[in-house]
Amino acid sequence: KQEVTQIPAALSVPEGENLVLNCSFTDSAIYNLQWFRQDPGKGLTSLLLIQSSQREQTSGRLNASLDKSSGRSTLYIAASQPGDSATYLCAVKGGSNYKLTFGKGTLLTVNP
């Protein structure tokens, strides 16, 4: 059974800081990995999708890496802004039903 763990559970940083969020998964037989952002009480916004054959993806100030063999992914956020404050979720797609298995998320607070 796939399990996804995100560390840290919460992170508070001053504006402008670069930061790294971590995600680990127990079963390396995945199709892809997605990073999402969720604002309080809202749905999920997809940030980055990394296919299992890829090592990283970049979008603006965001960079996500994937090391499938070790079961790890990181989300790097450069020059953080208060608007980046949200919960960041990591999810892996695997198995015959193509479902996403989610971590519990990292609650990020960027202080002005």
Added chain:
Amino acid sequence: EAGVTQSPTHLIKTRGQQATLRCSPISGHTSVYWYQQALGLGLQFLLWYDEGEERNRGNFPPRFSGRQFPNYSSELNVNALELEDSALYLCASSLTSLSIYEQYFGPGTRLTVT
């Protein structure tokens, strides 16, 4: 292009009642997934519909059921509501059932059971 839409935004029911939640996928998408996000439990997979058929379900009781219509929209029904069914229910769609495709999420329906 319109994203995934869900209705209603909020739903308040009493224990024992039935709830119906609706989802419209992105135009052209044939796969629809339902997830439950209960406080403290994280996001859990509920159901998967593709091409009008239920393909798989998560570890939820039969009280949770649904269907997918010919236009690929979907409905989630929860019968005999219990207090612990209170959660944010998220619907996602993807282009097809192929593994490589990304899932796009709707804004969710907040179900409160009193």
